Amino acid sequence: MSLTFLIVQTLNGLQLGVLLFLIAAGLTLVFGVMDFINLAHGVQYMLGAYFAVTFYSLTGNFLLALLLALAATLVFGTVLEFLIFRHLYGRDHLDHVIATFGIILFLNSAVKIVWGAAPLSLPIPEVLSGSVLLMDGLLYPVWRLVIIGSGLAVAVLLYVFVNHTRIGMLVRAGSTHAPMVAALGVNIGRLFTLVFGFGAMLAGFAGVMIAPILSVEPGMGDTILILAFVVIVIGGVGSIRGAFIAALLIGLVDTLGRSFAVDILRLVMAPSPARTVGPALASMLIYLLMAVVLYLRPTGLFPARGR
Amino acid sequence: MVTEPALAISGLCKHFGGLVVTDSVTMTIEPGELHAVIGPNGAGKTTLINQISGLLTPDSGSIVLAGRDVTELPAHARAKLGLARSFQITSVLTGFSVLENVALAAQARAGSSFRFFGNAATEPALNAAALAALDEVGLADRAKTAAGHLAHGEKRALELAMAIVSKPRLMLLDEPMAGTGHDETERLIAVLDRLKGRFAILLVEHDMNAVFALADRISVLIYGRVLASGPPDAVRADPQVVAAYLGDEME
Amino acid sequence: MTPATAAVAAPGTQSFRLGIIIPALIFALLAVLPAAALATAHDYLLDLFTRVMIFSVAACALDLLLGYAALVTFGQAAFVGLGAYAVGILASHGIGDALIALPAALAVAGLFAFVTGIVCLRTKGVYFIMITLAFGQMTFFTASALAPYGGDDGLTIASRSTIAGLRLLDSPLSFYYVALACLLVTFLFCRMLVVSRFGRVLRGAKENPVRMTTLGYAVYRFQLAAYVVAGMISGLAGFLLANATEFVSPAYMSWQRSGELIIMVLLGGMGTLYGAIVGTAAYLLTEEWLSGVTEHWKVIFGPALVLIVVFARGGLIGAVGAVAESARRWRGD
Numbered sequence: 001m002s003l004t005f006l007i008v009q010t011l012n013g014l015q016l017g018v019l020l021f022l023i024a025a026g027l028t029l030v031f032g033v034m035d036f037i038n039l040a041h042g043v044q045y046m047l048g049a050y051f052a053v054t055f056y057s058l059t060g061n062f063l064l065a066l067l068l069a070l071a072a073t074l075v076f077g078t079v080l081e082f083l084i085f086r087h088l089y090g091r092d093h094l095d096h097v098i099a100t101f102g103i104i105l106f107l108n109s110a111v112k113i114v115w116g117a118a119p120l121s122l123p124i125p126e127v128l129s130g131s132v133l134l135m136d137g138l139l140y141p142v143w144r145l146v147i148i149g150s151g152l153a154v155a156v157l158l159y160v161f162v163n164h165t166r167i168g169m170l171v172r173a174g175s176t177h178a179p180m181v182a183a184l185g186v187n188i189g190r191l192f193t194l195v196f197g198f199g200a201m202l203a204g205f206a207g208v209m210i211a212p213i214l215s216v217e218p219g220m221g222d223t224i225l226i227l228a229f230v231v232i233v234i235g236g237v238g239s240i241r242g243a244f245i246a247a248l249l250i251g252l253v254d255t256l257g258r259s260f261a262v263d264i265l266r267l268v269m270a271p272s273p274a275r276t277v278g279p280a281l282a283s284m285l286i287y288l289l290m291a292v293v294l295y296l297r298p299t300g301l302f303p304a305r306g307r
Numbered sequence: 308m309v310t311e312p313a314l315a316i317s318g319l320c321k322h323f324g325g326l327v328v329t330d331s332v333t334m335t336i337e338p339g340e341l342h343a344v345i346g347p348n349g350a351g352k353t354t355l356i357n358q359i360s361g362l363l364t365p366d367s368g369s370i371v372l373a374g375r376d377v378t379e380l381p382a383h384a385r386a387k388l389g390l391a392r393s394f395q396i397t398s399v400l401t402g403f404s405v406l407e408n409v410a411l412a413a414q415a416r417a418g419s420s421f422r423f424f425g426n427a428a429t430e431p432a433l434n435a436a437a438l439a440a441l442d443e444v445g446l447a448d449r450a451k452t453a454a455g456h457l458a459h460g461e462k463r464a465l466e467l468a469m470a471i472v473s474k475p476r477l478m479l480l481d482e483p484m485a486g487t488g489h490d491e492t493e494r495l496i497a498v499l500d501r502l503k504g505r506f507a508i509l510l511v512e513h514d515m516n517a518v519f520a521l522a523d524r525i526s527v528l529i530y531g532r533v534l535a536s537g538p539p540d541a542v543r544a545d546p547q548v549v550a551a552y553l554g555d556e557m558e
Numbered sequence: 559m560t561p562a563t564a565a566v567a568a569p570g571t572q573s574f575r576l577g578i579i580i581p582a583l584i585f586a587l588l589a590v591l592p593a594a595a596l597a598t599a600h601d602y603l604l605d606l607f608t609r610v611m612i613f614s615v616a617a618c619a620l621d622l623l624l625g626y627a628a629l630v631t632f633g634q635a636a637f638v639g640l641g642a643y644a645v646g647i648l649a650s651h652g653i654g655d656a657l658i659a660l661p662a663a664l665a666v667a668g669l670f671a672f673v674t675g676i677v678c679l680r681t682k683g684v685y686f687i688m689i690t691l692a693f694g695q696m697t698f699f700t701a702s703a704l705a706p707y708g709g710d711d712g713l714t715i716a717s718r719s720t721i722a723g724l725r726l727l728d729s730p731l732s733f734y735y736v737a738l739a740c741l742l743v744t745f746l747f748c749r750m751l752v753v754s755r756f757g758r759v760l761r762g763a764k765e766n767p768v769r770m771t772t773l774g775y776a777v778y779r780f781q782l783a784a785y786v787v788a789g790m791i792s793g794l795a796g797f798l799l800a801n802a803t804e805f806v807s808p809a810y811m812s813w814q815r816s817g818e819l820i821i822m823v824l825l826g827g828m829g830t831l832y833g834a835i836v837g838t839a840a841y842l843l844t845e846e847w848l849s850g851v852t853e854h855w856k857v858i859f860g861p862a863l864v865l866i867v868v869f870a871r872g873g874l875i876g877a878v879g880a881v882a883e884s885a886r887r888w889r890g891d
Contacts, residue, residue, distance in 0.1 A: 031684060035684075037684060037687065039817075084864060088867075093630060093683060093684060093687060094624070094630050094820070094824075095867050097630070097632065097687065097817070097820065098817075098820065098821060098824060098863060098864075098866075098867045099863070099864045099867045101817045101820075101821070101863065102859075102860040102861065102862070102863030102864040102867070103860060103864065104860070105856040105859055105860035105863070106856065106857055106859075106860025106861055106864075107860070108856065109854050109855075109856040109857040109860065110857055112854065113854055113857065222813075222814070226691065226692060226695045226813065229688045229691060229692060230688075230692050232688075233685055233688045233689060233692070237684055237685065276704075276705060276706060279703040279705075280699075280700050280703035280704060282703075283696070283699035283700055283702070283703050284696050284699065284700055287692050287693060287695070287696035288696075290689065290692055291674075291677045291689075291693075294677060294678075294680065294681055294685065294689055295677050295680060298680045298681045298682075298685065299681075299685060300685070
């Protein structure tokens with residue numbers, strides 16, 4: 001265990017955290033404003049990756065592919081909201097769960113039909129594909145730094161947007177009391193559609209950014225979705241600030257936990273059982289963290305509403 | 308031997324942010340006494356009831372139920388010690404029959420409910436107690452009706468029956484006559500008159516006829532503070548009370 | 559009164575009658591199915607319906623939580639998986655008798671339900687759904703990380719459990735009837751639970767938890783007990799599942815499985831118990847049929863689910879009830 005390894009894993013943890021934030025932000029906004037549980041958020045992330053792959057093969061330009069993919073996920077999310085989800089607002093959460101679960105089944109299969117079941121890949125743009133020397137003996141992939149940077153940039157933009165623009169104010173108000181906002185004459189339907197589409201786009205952005213590192217395949221959104229849920233539950237449903245802090249926390253705990261679990265356990269037990277128990281314990285870590293947080297604060301660390 | 312009061316609140320305080328909703332309220336209710344709490348809307352009457360019943364935690368002060376300090380106890384524990392309440396916004400179980408609503412209230416204080424076997428709906432003891440309570444409020448003939456199908460006034464009477472059946476030490480009644488028509492109100496006043504002396508009752512009400520017909524003592528709550536407290540005639544004549552509240556209500 | 563409350567409907571009402579006729583029909587059909595299947599040489603039906611019955615056990619347990627206690631849990635598959643792994647792990651150590659494996663399955667599932675329930679039930683609504691989902695995933699990842707017990711690939715079980723040393727579960731026919739017996743016992747137990755004092759408190763708390771609290775009920779304790787009971791029943795389903803497939807895998811505990819369980823309950827109609835059986839049968843039979851038609855059957859299934867949720871809230875039983883109601887009115891009762 002060296003300092004280099006620690007720094008690399010910390011950076012990896014930040015990268016995961018930033019990715020989780022991009023996905024959780026949309027999820028928590030949609031919960032907070034529309035009280036809508038969207039299990040299908042993971043497929044928006046997946047679609048972002050798939051759209052980027054297609055647009056890249058059409059244009060050969062990563063940036064263009066990214067922008068087109070963002071547009072596509074925005075449109076797709078908006079259409080989904082308009083056609084299906086808006087009919088489910090105000091209904092039981094159970095209905096949301098089932099309907100969006102159905103969407104997941106549908107889209108995971110549809111993606112297989114359109115793109116095939118084999119994993120696809122998206123190359124990193126040439127200029128960003130190398131590694132950079134961060135300090136003596138520490139080489140870190142540029143692309144991962146780009147992910148961290150862009151994620152933090154989005155966080156800042158989101159903060160400015162939500163706290164310092166008129167629309168952001170409406171979103172915050174709608175998050176606290178939607179009927180009141182509607183009564184004030186705001187077109188609440190359009191606000192909801194905007195929030196939903198924007199959240200979908202954020203998830204799609206995460207998908208595009210991670211695509212060069214992971215493989216793009218059906219169902220890739222499912223695991224990260226659960227992590228995103230853990231993030232917003234710990235952070236507090238409806239709170240972007242909570243999502244940010246929780247996302248970074250989870251990214252770091254999960255990554256560092258997995259990297260060092262075996263080593264830490266070796267301090268108290270023999271190497272062989274440590275190697276067996278370690279990975280299992282590491283997988284459980286964030287769920288244990290979530291259990292502790294919810295036991296102490298049943299509505300998360302920074303709940304947006306008093307519920 | 309001195310019997311302890313059914314309820315003794317001392318220095319109860321509660322605030323929401325900068326707003327003080329309960330301002331050092333001290334109050335005693337003797338067994339069998341019907342104590343009315345009146346005051347304008349927003350005076351904090353329901354908040355007071357919520358604190359006594361345990362749904363809201365006061366910032367400071369103590370609540371003693373029949374000699375037992377319940378300030379730290381959760382709501383269900385207080386109910387088991389003999390505290391029953393009705394709600395300002397009707398809160399009956401609409402999916403159950405009228406009889407079952409009251410039987411459920413009786414069941415809570417009749418042994419363990421962690422019984423997995425046996426049909427609770429046919430338990431003779433619970434149903435008999437429930438029927439007796441329904442008889443008291445005049446709803447015995449509606450026993451089999453689904454509670455959701457009752458008229459508003461009947462639902463208010465049902466809430467009363469649910470409070471009575473457990474033979475509580477103290478009943479908290481939050482505007483039982485809210486929204487009831489003239490006949491229903493007369494009926495409820497008659498019922499409450501029959502209950503007086505058997506249970507200690509804290510009655511929050513806006514209907515002044517009912518209050519002055521029933522109350523042994525009245526406390527006037529203004530902005531969370533007890534402005535005056537005493538027998539009805541004294542309160543009615545109190546110039547502060549007339550100025551702050553009764554002047555308008557008696558018009 | 560809607561069929562949703564059929565299990566506790568007043569005697570003499572249509573819901574009450576439906577509540578007796580439908581389950582009676584279901585179990586009668588299940589009892590004679592093997593004879594029909596073997597006579598017509600459709601032996602695979604035996605295995606298929608055994609699976610239906612096993613999942614119905616879990617679905618009944620889930621209906622207790624969803625339909626009667628209003629606890630929307632998205633992690634019920636975890637208990638099924640835990641029960642299955644109890645069987646698998648014991649078998650891998652040479653212990654293959656049901657007299658040990660079954661109590662172990664129930665105990666593990668029940669214990670996990672108790673410990674996680676204590677935390678989960680402090681939350682409500684959206685938080686509850688998500689924390690149950692996350693705990694379910696925790697068991698999934700833990701099972702995947704258990705390299706000595708197959709990890710990701712799962713664990714094969716050498717042979718089915720013996721019962722007191724007797725190879726009673728080995729033949730498809732006898733296993734079928736054991737599964738049927740388990741389902742019958744589960745159904746009757748849940749039916750009894752729901753009308754008992756305990757069940758009545760749960761149903762009251764579903765409707766108005768604040769009201770129940772002020773009547774003197776510690777709602778949290780009742781919900782926890784229900785959660786543990788449902789967990790243990792699901793553990794029974796896991797025991798049967800492990801024996802049926804002679805294989806255990808982390809997939810048994812995935813959140814997709816939990817979602818499927820919810821759908822099975824909703825499809826049949828929440829809050830009737832027999833609806834859970836009907837819904838499970840509908841789901842698994844449709845899946846079996848559609849996957850024979852096309853490998854992309856989920857493309858059809860997904861939208862179908864969405865439509866059902868949006869339009870047919872009472873599930874299949876709700877539809878039956880509605881039809882029966884129209885027939886009654888048409889007859890002029």
